[in-house]
Amino acid sequence: MxxxxxxxxxxxxxxxxxxxxxxxxxxxxxxxxxxxxxxxxxxxxxxxxxxxxxxxxxxxxxxxxxxxxxxxxxxxxMRADLTAMREGVGGSLRLGAIPTSLPVVSRLTAPLRERHPAVRLAIRSLSSREIERDLHEGALDAGLTYLENEPLRGVRRQPLYDERYLLVAPRASRWAAGASVRWRDAADAALCLLSRDMQNRRIVDALFARAGATPEPAVETNSISTLHAQVRDAGLCAVMADTWLHGFGVPAGMVALPLVEPAAAQAVGLVWRDRDPEPPLVRALIATAREALAPATA
Amino acid sequence: MxxxxxxxxxxxxxxxxxxxxxxxxxxxxxxxxxxxxxxxxxxxxxxxxxxxxxxxxxxxxxxxxxxxxxxxxxxxxMRADLTAMREGVGGSLRLGAIPTSLPVVSRLTAPLRERHPAVRLAIRSLSSREIERDLHEGALDAGLTYLENEPLRGVRRQPLYDERYLLVAPRASRWAAGASVRWRDAADAALCLLSRDMQNRRIVDALFARAGATPEPAVETNSISTLHAQVRDAGLCAVMADTWLHGFGVPAGMVALPLVEPAAAQAVGLVWRDRDPEPPLVRALIATAREALAPATA
DNA sequence: ACTAGTCGATCGGCTTTTCCGATCGAAGGT
DNA sequence: ACCTTCGATCGGAAAAGCCGATCGACTAGT
CATH class of the missing domain: 1.10.10.10 (Winged helix-like DNA-binding domain superfamily/Winged helix DNA-binding domain)
Structure with missing residues (x-):
């Protein structure tokens, strides 16, 4: 053959x-x-x-x-491994990441590139399902995705941080009064949420459901930057992951309040194909992740 | 390439x-x-x-x-998988088994052959280390070995039974008096044990050690049939796995007594290479094992 | 120290496989 | 009915794979 x-x-x-x-x-x-x-x-x-x-x-x-x-x-x-043995870790690492994890990616890739300057990175924003599929089709070397919400098969994982959710609301709105917002109450806001094909939205929907509420978003989008823009410019409220807010800041004139009851968190981490041996680049990434971004760095 | x-x-x-x-x-x-x-x-x-x-x-x-x-x-x-899809599971399954598990192998292979008459089996008696090595070299499709005593890497497992240990002693000896024998006491007997390159012996040594004793075997061998023969014909005592005694019976004029303090058991099970997808024959074997020989069939 | 034997590299030539451009024929859309 | 699209097929050229023979270097035995 x-x-x-x-x-x-x-x-x-x-x-x-x-x-x-x-x-x-x-x-x-x-x-x-x-x-x-x-x-x-x-x-x-x-x-x-x-x-x-x-x-x-x-x-x-x-x-x-x-x-x-x-x-x-x-x-x-095999090719990559032998090349790495000869001239150090190099080549191109294809990393898929769910949108909310994008601000975190650089915290992972920076130390990686510092250790292995020859490495070239290709970072793609993908849904968690696309990450799983592309990993198995060999179109991706590793992914940054949710570890727990929906089952992942045939992969190994390294937890990195927990994603928590905040309501971003206009400073003038009634939501801005307290120090936190209950999911049940947030459901009443004029919301901009991600579309239902994204796992983040399915997580958020589930959390609303656990609080006995069903959100009726005014705007749906499949892009978090759109979400961000809608909040900033259209004055809507949005449920955002803390990583996103850490990375890009709270829009001016808005406040970000922890969503509670339940105050749930989703584990996010690195995943890669469950095969031995691991390609050298993937191994380097895992090692970097373990050291540079141990859990509880949320 | x-x-x-x-x-x-x-x-x-x-x-x-x-x-x-x-x-x-x-x-x-x-x-x-x-x-x-x-x-x-x-x-x-x-x-x-x-x-x-x-x-x-x-x-x-x-x-x-x-x-x-x-x-x-x-x-x-891949070849085996596609062939199986076309004309059912067939071909040859190479199974390695630790010596003490040999009496059990037939309980596994009989139902397998019943379901898939076209399957041909190649069963080799190997040490646990050889099984692990050959599995990774592709010289073996599956193995029957200890699951816990020494670490196994890069394999998946299906526990099948627990191996327990008995002292086989002449009916006339002082050991035959009670219903069980303590490891500490057994260390004083004239023993025939397996050689130290076999994991079974290392397990037995560890159990003796836990009882604070160090056996000084009169005869060492690397073959369980030799062990059996020595006991039957030379009147020595031996530590044997229960599977072996179930399979071949207690030698005439001898008794088999459970070894206690500690009354330890070693998990034995099926192992196969940790790869997806699994070859059809391996999958068939696993399925058969799960159904025909669920744990607690010791 | 010499010799015979072993082992792996290399060469020249033969066979098989792989690849391409061109063409064909069927199906689908207009 | 005509044209376009898509995949199969054909014949010839290029490449790869394979072999027998031979070479050169080391080894073991005398």
């Missing part, structure tokens, strides 16, 4: 198109087509739904793809 | 000889030599200590070998 053919299979699954997949692999469409055919012959199973158009992988193809992702990740890991 | 080259590397590390490794791979020595050279060129690191004789792998080579074992195991797993 040829490793390259697995690359072609992965590309085909990703691009869902023979021509584009071939282009992405810098080969002709004929080459890719034949490689898939060979792979099918060798494994003795059809991998793609045959027809005059790409219609997805067969169940066997999907299964093969899972294996292929693992094998390719290992092959890359 | 070509998967075949990794096979050659693994063979070379195993055989420690270019010619033999080549023969094991059914290629000429020239082919294998060149393949290693290519691999080194591609990875940019020397993998074997160069000289006019094989002198082992370089540190980079050892590292590469670890990755190679993983990648090759995955490639095999």
């Amino acid at each position: 040829v490793l390259k053919h697995l690359v072609y299979l992965a590309a085909l699954a990703r691009e869902r198109h023979f021509g584009r997949a071939a282009a992405a692999c810098h080969v002709s469409q004929a080459t890719l087509s034949e490689a898939i055919r060979r792979l099918e012959a060798e494994l003795g199973v059809p991998l793609v739904e045959r027809g005059h158009r790409y219609r997805g992988l067969t169940p066997e193809g999907e299964r093969a793809l899972t294996w292929a992702h693992g094998i390719l990740a290992d092959a890359d890991g | 070509v998967l075949k080259h990794l096979v050659y590397l693994a063979a070379l590390a195993r055989e420690r000889h270019f010619g033999r490794a080549a023969a094991a791979c059914h290629v000429s020595q020239a082919t294998l030599s060149e393949a290693i050279r290519r691999l080194e060129a591609e990875l940019g690191v020397p993998l074997v200590e160069r000289g006019h004789r094989y002198r082992g792998l370089t540190p980079e080579g050892e590292r590469a070998l670890t990755w190679a074992h993983g990648i090759l195991a995955d490639a095999d797993g």
Whole structure:
């Protein structure tokens, strides 16, 4: 079996198109087509739904793809590992992070780059689900995401901090009177919340629900910067993670009050693929994380 | 990179000889030599200590070998998985087992073969350390070994039963008087024990030590059948695992008495390589083990 | 010290695999 | 009915893989 053919299979699954997949692999469409055919012959199973158009992988193809992702990740890991032994940790680390963790990422990457100046970083803001998926597809080396709210499979983890929630409200509003706000009360505010496809929102909804309330947001968005802007410029209230406020400050004219009853916290941490051995860059990141950003740095 | 080259590397590390490794791979020595050279060129690191004789792998080579074992195991797993999807679980399952667990193996393999008649089994009696090593070298699919006494790394586990220890003594001896024997007292008997390279012996030694005693065995052996024979024919006492006695019975004219103070037990279970996805045969074995031989079947 | 034998590297040539450009044929949209 | 898109296929060129033979260096035995 040829490793390259697995690359072609992965590309085909990703691009869902023979021509584009071939282009992405810098080969002709004929080459890719034949490689898939060979792979099918060798494994003795059809991998793609045959027809005059790409219609997805067969169940066997999907299964093969899972294996292929693992094998390719290992092959890359081996290369990176040996390179690291020769000339120190280098190359490119692809890190996915949930939006609320973005302000924290630099606290992680700064010491990493200090130790290993040759490392190049690619940081992508992704949802927790995208992080999990891309980790398994080998499109990501590590992620910064929620550890507990929704199950994570096939990954190892290093807790880093707890995310807590605050209500950001206009200084003039009635919410600004006390030192904290109850979730139940916050539900009545004119809210700007993240959209429901984001786990942060699902967490917040669950907390509202635990307080017996159902928020009816005036504005929904899938971007935290939008959230921030809405609060600052439109005078709405928002539920924000403390990390975000630490990183970017409380908008002028607004106050941030801890949300209580329940005063819940979500564990956030580093995750990476559950494979041995670990690629050198990932190992370096974990070591850095453990030392530079031990838990209780919230 | 070509998967075949990794096979050659693994063979070379195993055989420690270019010619033999080549023969094991059914290629000429020239082919294998060149393949290693290519691999080194591609990875940019020397993998074997160069000289006019094989002198082992370089540190980079050892590292590469670890990755190679993983990648090759995955490639095999993929093939087996797809074959299983097509024509059911089949192929050959290589199972390693510590000697005291051998009587139990059949209770595991019988239901497995009943469900999957096409499966062929290769059962090897190995020490717990060999099991761990071969598992990682891809020379074994699963193992039956001690789970707790000495650390196991990079494996998943399914506890199956607890191993308990009995003193087998001549019916006429003073030990046969009571219903049990204390470790401290047993240390005074004329003993036949396993040799110190076996974990079972290390466990037994530790239990003697906990009772403040140091056994001075009259006979040491690395084979449990020898142990059994010595007890039966030479009239010595022996510390045996209950599984062995259940499997082969108490030698005629002897009695088996539980060893107490402490009445310790060692957990024994199934282990397999910590990788996702699991090969179909391994999965089938685990499922069978969980159902057919749940814990507390001692 | 010499010799025979072993071991791994290397060379030249052969075979197989891989890759590409071009073309084909089916399906879908207009 | 016509045109476009998509993937399969073909034939030839390039590359890689493999082998037998040979070389050079070390080793063990005399």
